[in-house]
Amino acid sequence: MTGPTQNAFDTDVLIVGGGPVGLVLACALAHHGVDFRIIEQRQMPKPYSRANNLWARPQELLASIGIRGAIAEKAYAITSVSTLINGRPVDPVEIADVDSPYGKVLYSGQDVIETTLTEQIEARGRSLERGRKLLAFVQDAEGVTVTIGASHDEKGSLGDTPEDPQSHGPVETLRCRYLIGADGGDSMVRSILGLDFQSEQLPDCMNRQVDAKLSWRRSTDFNQLWFFYYPKGFCGVLPVWGGYHRLFFLADDTGIPDRDPTLEEMQAIAREVTEDETLTLSDPIWLTHSRFQHGVAAHYAKDRVFLAGDAGHRTLPIGGQGMNAGLHDAVGLAWRLATVLHAKASPTLLGSYDAERGGEHRGLDERQTKGFHNSVYRGRLKDAAIDVAARLLPSVGTALQGSDDLQQLSVGYPESPLSEDHLRGLGDILHRHGPQAGDRAPDSGHRNVNPSAIALCDFAA
Numbered sequence: 001m002t003g004p005t006q007n008a009f010d011t012d013v014l015i016v017g018g019g020p021v022g023l024v025l026a027c028a029l030a031h032h033g034v035d036f037r038i039i040e041q042r043q044m045p046k047p048y049s050r051a052n053n054l055w056a057r058p059q060e061l062l063a064s065i066g067i068r069g070a071i072a073e074k075a076y077a078i079t080s081v082s083t084l085i086n087g088r089p090v091d092p093v094e095i096a097d098v099d100s101p102y103g104k105v106l107y108s109g110q111d112v113i114e115t116t117l118t119e120q121i122e123a124r125g126r127s128l129e130r131g132r133k134l135l136a137f138v139q140d141a142e143g144v145t146v147t148i149g150a151s152h153d154e155k156g157s158l159g160d161t162p163e164d165p166q167s168h169g170p171v172e173t174l175r176c177r178y179l180i181g182a183d184g185g186d187s188m189v190r191s192i193l194g195l196d197f198q199s200e201q202l203p204d205c206m207n208r209q210v211d212a213k214l215s216w217r218r219s220t221d222f223n224q225l226w227f228f229y230y231p232k233g234f235c236g237v238l239p240v241w242g243g244y245h246r247l248f249f250l251a252d253d254t255g256i257p258d259r260d261p262t263l264e265e266m267q268a269i270a271r272e273v274t275e276d277e278t279l280t281l282s283d284p285i286w287l288t289h290s291r292f293q294h295g296v297a298a299h300y301a302k303d304r305v306f307l308a309g310d311a312g313h314r315t316l317p318i319g320g321q322g323m324n325a326g327l328h329d330a331v332g333l334a335w336r337l338a339t340v341l342h343a344k345a346s347p348t349l350l351g352s353y354d355a356e357r358g359g360e361h362r363g364l365d366e367r368q369t370k371g372f373h374n375s376v377y378r379g380r381l382k383d384a385a386i387d388v389a390a391r392l393l394p395s396v397g398t399a400l401q402g403s404d405d406l407q408q409l410s411v412g413y414p415e416s417p418l419s420e421d422h423l424r425g426l427g428d429i430l431h432r433h434g435p436q437a438g439d440r441a442p443d444s445g446h447r448n449v450n451p452s453a454i455a456l457c458d459f460a461a
Helices: 020-031 056-064 068-072 110-123 188-193 263-274 322-341 347-375 379-392 396-401 424-430
Strands: 011-016 036-040 076-078 080-085 105-107 128-130 132-139 144-150 172-181 200-215 224-230 233-240 244-252 280-296 305-307
Touching (some): 020 036, 036 132, 056 322, 105 233, 172 188, 188 305, 200 263, 224 263, 233 263, 244 263, 244 280, 263 280, 280 347, 322 347
Parallel strands (some): 011 036, 036 128, 080 224
Antiparallel strands (some): 076 105, 132 144, 200 244
């Protein structure tokens, strides 16, 4: 075993977790010129595309650190969302029609995104250290002492291959100034910090999902999404990079076997829900099922250790918000760390991360829970109301999908410690339509902007 002296630092920042959030953190730190290491226990990228979409605001964040373009090269650009309610089509949502240069939603694949981001780290002269596992850490007033060992996840699947806890191979002890846990829903970093939470289980509901080649009467172009509201369920048809489509069915689990579905079962339910007997699924690359739980850690930071992405929350599969929210964490934390490490701000700046992102995750959890109940736990009365709305209001699809909220352009931090605005009253009078402190700053080409508010806006997160 090797070990540094107490006050010697091997790196400024150690990132635990090499999924999309950890990799974006690494790219952002490299962009800001911060020394870091990033470790990942999986030997290979995840073979399945769990999270695969990027909304407008996260794309803006990725563009700010110079990596959006590389991801966009292997992604489909979505412009429209079509919705059918009990078989009745409503007006499509032109989801790209938002106030952002990146209104087209990118749909790729998590495996593709991870590979692209790893290449971006390597292009910046750094590397993802695969097969390395966090064993323990202890923090003090000056830094964090971390113990890491070898991981025996040879399958490279989901990082959950059983290991002998005594066989960690060569053990390394290192010192860093800050530690970031981006190590997923079963985060060891969160557990050691004492920030574990009890997830709420959602009963009587199951998701069945397939990624496969799709043929049906409707368009198979990769520039739109399809959603179907049907009795006791909600279905989505989404593109996955490589010429595939994902079909998922969130529905009452009555009578449904608690196992992964077969391709024939998925094709049968797809034909029933879409009312298209010609629909054909072939060449599946993933068949899975899941149940749902959600929750948020009480804090996203404790002294010199921070949580990012799924390490701090369990999200529901409503609106594809989970990974996107984690990217806010990554970019927002990186610029704070860079500012402090470059001695351009005091460490108190880091306190705003927990206030902003922890608060946003708690709000997102509430919104997703409501959305889940609207989509799945509807009941006869709500189903009847939605059906009437579909008949009378062709634009009801916009209300159901909430495109501006989906795009995360409304994320703001008016209560952040960074958002104190002593001119708020005057600004409200003189610039009623301008952004306020803590709002997302619009593009510089826009007019009617309150200069005092822009000075205090959180540009990076």
